Amino acid sequence: MLQGTHSSPTFSPLYRQIKSLILQGLESGEWRPGEVIPSENELAVRFSVSQGTVRKAIDEMAAENLLIRRQGKGTYVASHNDADQHEKFRFLRLMPDSGNVETPENLPLECWRAKAGQEASRILEIKLGAPITIIRRLLKFAAKPVVIDEIYLPGEIFAGITLEMLQNCQGSLYGLLESQFGVRMIRAEERLRAIAADRASAALLGVAEGAPLLSIERVSFTYADRPVEWRRGLYSTADHYYLNQLG
């Protein structure tokens, strides 16, 4: 039941309790990405609070990109498969020097199973030796290779993933993981470094061995801050840059 008094030592305001109830609905799959959730009035009745309190809960979740409000229509669960292009490439910060908008071309190279080593098990919070899936792929912009990615996924969550699925997938990888496996990426942490290209990477990216590359390690999280993806990307920044907003 909802707590109504402020005297509790673990007090959290009503709207946060409502927020975590809505969050439960998202985690449990009661409302799936792209779908509408009940109206503010319905939720207010269901949870026995005022509409304003539900509104404040939803406000916060909309600010966190978990929900999307559409006036006159309803409130939707955010999805990487949204028609909106901004939502689709929300996690890709690479921009061309030319300024032209370029849609990346996705070229999956390999996809195989393996067992989690020290690092993968620590980062993905799975057992040492647990099954994982490794994907290697190339991203091209304007027909030129710009990014090599190596992606580690926990095998138990993303069991049936194959190279064919990746090749046939129109949208982004996250869109695929969301619609096929019901796992939505909420946020990610990236660690950036400058490194020198090894021979293999240089060949794939069409640069000289030893050329400077941007190395980006990313850990992505789904609901409840559960890590579900670890990837390392090598970016050729000859004709592109990584754009970041500080605020």
Add this chain to the structure above:
Amino acid sequence: MLQGTHSSPTFSPLYRQIKSLILQGLESGEWRPGEVIPSENELAVRFSVSQGTVRKAIDEMAAENLLIRRQGKGTYVASHNDADQHEKFRFLRLMPDSGNVETPENLPLECWRAKAGQEASRILEIKLGAPITIIRRLLKFAAKPVVIDEIYLPGEIFAGITLEMLQNCQGSLYGLLESQFGVRMIRAEERLRAIAADRASAALLGVAEGAPLLSIERVSFTYADRPVEWRRGLYSTADHYYLNQLG
């Protein structure tokens, strides 16, 4: 006067009008960084709206790091000179591999006047040939050089800045610009690339010529999205990484 009807073609809700009135107070210096602004009730009376409307305006500005609310005390203008360390290094994303928290050591090298060239005039939105000030400095972490910065400031705004001021400045550069010149940096855009170290930079950073470095160009903005700083930094990412949150 405030507009009360929705029929206007340039309609914006009341709380946004209040927001921009408060913003004017910040821009004009009526309330300076670190000071308290009037209470929600006072502002509500002054602007002839309800307290809830003022609250919503302040909510947005607090979310944008323009204001800081402190329960029981009041609402403060955000400042780079806050005691809070997070606020002080809000724009520095560099983290040590070791995980230990390191306070950077600031070593100003040079500070001279010049005239804006093509690029500086375009980026800082000033006239070609207008006076600018150029600063070069080194950042050390744990006694080791990690960052070289070259900083371009419009000369008319930051007229009296000297190498001595930079050397005597305890906190961050932005804290100095704020307290000495009344210009507060609100947000910034960074463009990241991997490049090869030239001879001079390599010597300063203690790496080999040609070693990969992280190049970061930053444009910082004050109120009303006015650009007031352009800088280029070269980061040695041997023992540090650039941390970014995507979400």
Add this chain to the structure above:
DNA sequence: GAGTGGTCTAGACCACTCC
């Protein structure tokens, strides 16, 4: 026209800070 989210108000009570 019915239903949705968006804005605005007024009033109550709570928690925190400082005197």
Add this chain to the structure above:
DNA sequence: GAGTGGTCTAGACCACTCA
């Protein structure tokens, strides 16, 4: 105790969407 921001409520009206 007075003053501040924080929470919660109830109700009114508006703008947008869709049938």
